[in-house]
Amino acid sequence: MNSVRGHLPADDWIGAPLQDLDTPALLLDRSASDYNLQRMAEFFRGRGCQLRPHFKNHKCVTLARRQLDAGSAVGITCAKLGEAEVLADGGVGDVLIANQVVGSRKMARLAELARRIDLKVAVDDIRQAEAISQAAAATGATVGVLVEVDIGSARCGVAPGEPALELARRILPLAGLRFDGLQAYEGHAVYVNDPAQRERLVRQAFDQALQTRRLVEASGIEVRILSGGSSSTHQFTGTIEGVTEVQAGSYATMDWRYAEMLPDFKVALSVLARVISKRPGVAVLDVGLKGAGCEFGLPRIKDHPQAQIPSFVSEEHSIVCNAPDWKIGQAVELLPSHACTTCNLHRQIVVHEDRRVVDVWPIEGSGKLA
Numbered sequence: 001m002n003s004v005r006g007h008l009p010a011d012d013w014i015g016a017p018l019q020d021l022d023t024p025a026l027l028l029d030r031s032a033s034d035y036n037l038q039r040m041a042e043f044f045r046g047r048g049c050q051l052r053p054h055f056k057n058h059k060c061v062t063l064a065r066r067q068l069d070a071g072s073a074v075g076i077t078c079a080k081l082g083e084a085e086v087l088a089d090g091g092v093g094d095v096l097i098a099n100q101v102v103g104s105r106k107m108a109r110l111a112e113l114a115r116r117i118d119l120k121v122a123v124d125d126i127r128q129a130e131a132i133s134q135a136a137a138a139t140g141a142t143v144g145v146l147v148e149v150d151i152g153s154a155r156c157g158v159a160p161g162e163p164a165l166e167l168a169r170r171i172l173p174l175a176g177l178r179f180d181g182l183q184a185y186e187g188h189a190v191y192v193n194d195p196a197q198r199e200r201l202v203r204q205a206f207d208q209a210l211q212t213r214r215l216v217e218a219s220g221i222e223v224r225i226l227s228g229g230s231s232s233t234h235q236f237t238g239t240i241e242g243v244t245e246v247q248a249g250s251y252a253t254m255d256w257r258y259a260e261m262l263p264d265f266k267v268a269l270s271v272l273a274r275v276i277s278k279r280p281g282v283a284v285l286d287v288g289l290k291g292a293g294c295e296f297g298l299p300r301i302k303d304h305p306q307a308q309i310p311s312f313v314s315e316e317h318s319i320v321c322n323a324p325d326w327k328i329g330q331a332v333e334l335l336p337s338h339a340c341t342t343c344n345l346h347r348q349i350v351v352h353e354d355r356r357v358v359d360v361w362p363i364e365g366s367g368k369l370a
Contacts, residue, residue, distance in 0.1 A: 013350065013357045019331040021357070023274040024287035026346040027333065028253065028361075030353050032268035033063070036251045037070040039265060040234065044072035044246070049238045052077045052096060052227060054249025058343045059083065059365030061090030063252055068092070075118070077227075077247040081106055082368030088117045090364065096120040096146070096227065098183060098247060100128050100156060106370070107135035110143065111176075120144035120225075122183045124158045129171045136176025145171055146183040146225060149212050151205040153187035160208040165216050172221065181225035181244075182216070184209035186237065190230045191296070193261060202236040210242045232261040255339040257296040270302055270333040271342065272350075273318065275326045283307075283323035285332060288314040292334055293341030302333035309334075 018027065044051050053067040055078040064076050064087060075094030078084050084095045094117065101110055101121055113119055114136060123129045123145055136143045149164050150157030158164050164182065171179050189201035206228070213223050229237035229246035238246045250258045253269035271292045277284035292299050294312045301307040306322050318334070326332065336342040343349070344366050351359040 013360055016357045018272060018350075018352055018355050018357070021272055021331075021350060023272050023331065024291040025272040025350050026343065026348065027270045027272050028063075028349045028351045029266075029268045029270075030351050030358060032254070032266035033252055034066075036254060036265045036268060037067055040231075040248060040251045041070040041072040043234065044238060047072075047238065048241065049243050050074045050245055052245040052247050053252065054078070054098070054230075054247045055083050055087060055365060056080075057249035057340050058253050058349070058363070059368070060343070060349055060361050060363045061086060061092070061365075062361040063349075064092060065090065067252060074245060077249070078365070080365075080368050080370065081109055081113070082370050083365040084119065085109070085113060086364040086368065088113060092117070094118045096122075096247075098122050098185075098227070100124060100148075102128060102131065104131075107131050111135040111139045111141045114141035114143045115139060118144065120146060120180055122146050122148040122156070123171070124148045124150075124156050124167070126167060126170050129167075129174055129177060133174035133176045142176055142178050144178045144180040146181055146227060147171070147179075148183045148185075149209055151184045151186060151208045151228075152189075152201070153185050155185075155187065157184070160212045161215060164212045165219060165221075168216050168221055169219070179221065181223040181227070182209060182213060184226065184228040185247075186228060186230075186233055190232050191257070191261070195261075198233065198261070199236045202233050203240070206237065206240050206243065210240070213242055231258060231265075250339055253339040253343070255293075255296075255337055255342070256300055256335045257337045258339070267335060269339050269342065270335055271299070273332050273334055275328055275330045275332060276317075278323075278326060278328055281321065281323060283320045283326050283332075285318040285320060285334070286316065287318055287334060288312070288316045290315050291342075291345055292336040293338035293345070294336065295338045295341060297337035299334040299336050302335050304332075
């Protein structure tokens with residue numbers, strides 16, 4: 001019998017109606033998610049650019065494998081070394097850690113992981129590369145390296161052009177490393193609501209990445225990979241010649257914030273809560289900051305647009321104004337504004353169709369901060 005950490009055996013939930021579940025519970029509409037997976041895979045089918053779905057969105061190995069099985073994918077992206085380890089444990093053999101990894105203990109883990117799978121990691125400083133090289137060479141491992149180029153996000157990344165080329169040149173002779181190419185993330189464009197403005201920002205940003213690619217290749221260094229992008233920019237980034245991978249993630253679950261920018265995809269993720277207190281026009285639900293991400297806006301109530309959560313500051317509760325005539329104990333679904341942090345707060349996803357449980361998937365990557 002399958003079991004999920006600290007919860008009822010999964011088999012005991014199969015077939016149960018959603019209203020019978022204990023709350024709070026993280027829900028995934030399987031039909032909606034599958035629709036999204038197929039739609040994204042179809043967009044990339046036959047293109048020179050392929051998908052590398054981002055694990056940080058849901059952190060669930062089962063869902064990552066479904067993304068790969070949908071097609072048009074070359075591997076999985078993740079944000080943390082711990083996420084890469086659970087992906088490897090789950091049988092995923094090609095993983096890009098799209099962040100910098102530092103620290104001596106992490107170097108040992110990274111080198112060991114690279115002996116098991118095709119592992120790639122982003123760097124933006126030669127000291128990062130040298131540390132990885134030392135650990136990899138000591139264990140006989142090979143780690144693929146992408147030089148991250150800052151194309152406007154102002155987070156990580158070396159400057160485009162000559163600084164990126166210089167870093168690539170210094171990486172080439174390092175033992176245990178394989179220079180695979182470049183990474184560039186147009187994060188400053190991801191949440192721009194207007195599609196035309198979003199496309200303009202994406203193309204301006206990737207002009208810098210493409211110029212850098214041409215410069216590196218002109219020096220005689222092969223650039224096999226130029227990886228970047230997101231769900232909300234895939235339709236632009238994925239059509240730019242010279243970009244080889246798009247790291248889309250949120251399309252698998254779709255919070256309401258992403259749905260505003262991708263109306264052709266379906267919201268699949270929600271949090272089931274329950275009314276625990278009631279007075280005229282106001283209801284209190286049994287979920288708060290510990291159960292739903294709210295970085296990009298307050299949670300919304302599914303199927304009840306008039307009901308509003310005016311603030312979301314309590315750990316355990318949500319106060320709903322303009323509430324319908326709900327009864328104490330009634331189940332209600334919240335739509336979070338940020339699926340990634342919501343999934344990180346839970347240890348399992350209850351998968352449903354036609355409002356009945358069809359499966360329970362562990363979220364193996366939740367809490368993997370390192």
